[in-house]
Amino acid sequence: xxxxxxxxxxxxxxxxxxxxxxxxxxxxxxxxxxxxxxxxxxxxxxxxxxxxxxxxxxxxxxxxxxxxxxxxxxxxxxxxxxxxxxxxxxxxxxxxxxxxxxxxxxxxxxxxxxxxxxxxxxxxxxxxxxxxxxxxxxxxxxxxxxxxxxxxxxxxxxxxxxxxxxxxxxxxxxxxxxxxxxxxxxxxxxxxxxxxxxxxx
Amino acid sequence: xxxxxxxxxxxxxxxxxxxxxxxxxxxxxxxxxxxxxxxxxxxxxxxxxxxxxxxxxxxxxxxxxxxxxxxxxxxxxxxxxxxxxxxxxxxxxxxxxxxxxxxxxxxxxxxxxxxxxxxxxxxxxxxxxxxxxxxxxxxxxxxxxxxxxxxxxxxxxxxxxxxxxxxxxxxxxxxxxxxxxxxxxxxxxxxxxxxxxxxxx
DNA sequence: GCAATTACTAGAATTGTATTCTAGTAATTC
DNA sequence: GAATTACTAGAATACAATTCTAGTAATTGC
Numbered sequence: 001x002x003x004x005x006x007x008x009x010x011x012x013x014x015x016x017x018x019x020x021x022x023x024x025x026x027x028x029x030x031x032x033x034x035x036x037x038x039x040x041x042x043x044x045x046x047x048x049x050x051x052x053x054x055x056x057x058x059x060x061x062x063x064x065x066x067x068x069x070x071x072x073x074x075x076x077x078x079x080x081x082x083x084x085x086x087x088x089x090x091x092x093x094x095x096x097x098x099x100x101x102x103x104x105x106x107x108x109x110x111x112x113x114x115x116x117x118x119x120x121x122x123x124x125x126x127x128x129x130x131x132x133x134x135x136x137x138x139x140x141x142x143x144x145x146x147x148x149x150x151x152x153x154x155x156x157x158x159x160x161x162x163x164x165x166x167x168x169x170x171x172x173x174x175x176x177x178x179x180x181x182x183x184x185x186x187x188x189x190x191x192x193x194x195x196x197x198x199x200x201x
Numbered sequence: 202x203x204x205x206x207x208x209x210x211x212x213x214x215x216x217x218x219x220x221x222x223x224x225x226x227x228x229x230x231x232x233x234x235x236x237x238x239x240x241x242x243x244x245x246x247x248x249x250x251x252x253x254x255x256x257x258x259x260x261x262x263x264x265x266x267x268x269x270x271x272x273x274x275x276x277x278x279x280x281x282x283x284x285x286x287x288x289x290x291x292x293x294x295x296x297x298x299x300x301x302x303x304x305x306x307x308x309x310x311x312x313x314x315x316x317x318x319x320x321x322x323x324x325x326x327x328x329x330x331x332x333x334x335x336x337x338x339x340x341x342x343x344x345x346x347x348x349x350x351x352x353x354x355x356x357x358x359x360x361x362x363x364x365x366x367x368x369x370x371x372x373x374x375x376x377x378x379x380x381x382x383x384x385x386x387x388x389x390x391x392x393x394x395x396x397x398x399x400x401x402x
Numbered sequence: 403g404c405a406a407t408t409a410c411t412a413g414a415a416t417t418g419t420a421t422t423c424t425a426g427t428a429a430t431t432c
Numbered sequence: 433g434a435a436t437t438a439c440t441a442g443a444a445t446a447c448a449a450t451t452c453t454a455g456t457a458a459t460t461g462c
Contacts, residue, residue: 013410013458014409014410017410017411033321034321035236035262035321038447038448038449039448039449039450040448040449048411048412049411049412049413050411050412050413050449050450051410051411051412051413051451051452052410052411052412054449054450054451055409055410055411056410059449059450060448060449060450061236116321120234120235120236120237120317126379126380130380130381133381156391157383157388159373159376159381159382159383160373160388160391160392162372163369163370163372163373163376163392164369164391164392164395166372167368167369167370167371167372167373168364168365168368168369168399169364169368170368170372171363171364171367171368171371171372172360172361172364172368175360175364178327179327179331180331180334180360181358181360181361182358182360187358187361190357190361190365191361191364191365194365194398194399197395197398197399198369198395198398198399214429214439215438215439218439218440239418239419239420240419240420240421241419241420249440249441250440250441250442251420251421251440251441251442252422252423252439252440252441252442253439253440253441255420255421255422256438256439256440257439260420260421261419261420261421
């Protein structure tokens with residue numbers, strides 16, 4: 001049980017160093033791509049040694065995976081916080097679109113990185129992502145359930161809600177982040193309405 | 202003007218070898234991922250030399266880019282062929298969803314590869330992809346235009362049609378290809394209806 | 403307070419793979 | 433049929449990921 005929970009035994013300096021490595025890695029990846037970024041690049045810009053990176057992350061791929069996972073967790077956490085305050089199904093659904101679009105604009109480098117890859121990862125990382133996603137959609141569904149029960153939202157297969165609601169804005173955002181089209185801010189109403197139409201009863 | 206047009210000067214054996222390299226690369230990438238695949242892996246399974254790969258594609262990244270681009274072109278070509286025969290806006294829109302879902306199921310390895318990356322590429326490849334995409338949505342819009350004009354479809358910003366129509370099924374398919382949820386075939390009606398609702402007048 | 407243990411860092415040495423280079427062979431052109 | 437071009441081969445090189453050895457700083461148990 002190496003990772004993540006109850007890091008009370010982990011020194012503060014360690015957490016700081018790990019975060020500094022991850023944020024430096026994001027800068028490097030954003031500038032040159034993952035493949036073109038070398039461990040030396042990260043090591044030099046994060047002011048740490050090669051050994052330190054390997055001690056904490058095991059490999060370059062390990063850095064990439066940790067960055068991806070922490071990014072997904074941040075996005076999910078933010079989304080759930082935002083949805084917690086919604087009063088109606090419509091508000092809930094539209095908030096998904098608004099939050100996604102705002103978050104991506106505020107965290108462009110990270111959003112771009114999250115869009116780029118999850119297929120190259122180790123089986124372990126993939127399992128981890130799957131379980132994170134399952135926990136996330138379970139929570140999402142728990143928030144939506146009341147509105148399904150009161151007839152405001154359609155009853156649909158569990159795994160279709162996320163694509164139906166956020167698939168379109170995600171695809172638009174992905175293209176915007178890679179240089180096509182204009183800012184999602186200008187079209188998010190359109191996508192929010194479409195999302196609502198897709199799942200309202 | 203090295204690439205792509207009027208390859209009449211290119212020997213048949215050459216075309217065959219290039220295609221054999223690309224299809225071998227797809228097998229290898231699908232099995233181990235791009236990073237973990239070595240030039241030797243490809244070279245051995247394609248029964249050619251290292252020099253041959255470098256002569257045709259310049260680098261490992263070059264192989265990955267060529268594979269990606271040819272995949273996108275195949276997908277786009279198939280889509281346009283399919284849409285050519287549609288009589289109504291509704292048929293057109295729903296056909297996009299059906300074709301996307303069917304094509305992905307028929308070409309899983311390639312579909313999976315196409316979902317995985319386009320951010321790591323060279324500026325040249327990115328430009329190429331942009332122009333391919335522009336040509337594609339222009340053609341799509343040409344097919345849709347009559348139905349926009351006769352009032353069957355809404356008037357929307359050009360670059361929103363593709364995400365609104367195929368964003369949701371793409372996201373669902375992406376998740377399916379990486380092991381989550383059940384086959385798109387079982388839910389494609391749902392996504393086709395949602396697509397239609399998003400763009401009908 | 404101090405020995406023992408653990409967590410972390412450093413950087414040199416190794417290993418493995420992408421890429422380059424030299425030398426060809428087969429096809430085409432003139 | 434000579435010259436040129438397209439292609440292939442595989443050895444040599446260069447470079448970057450990873451491993452290894454030797455530390456230093458913090459923490460724990462006494």
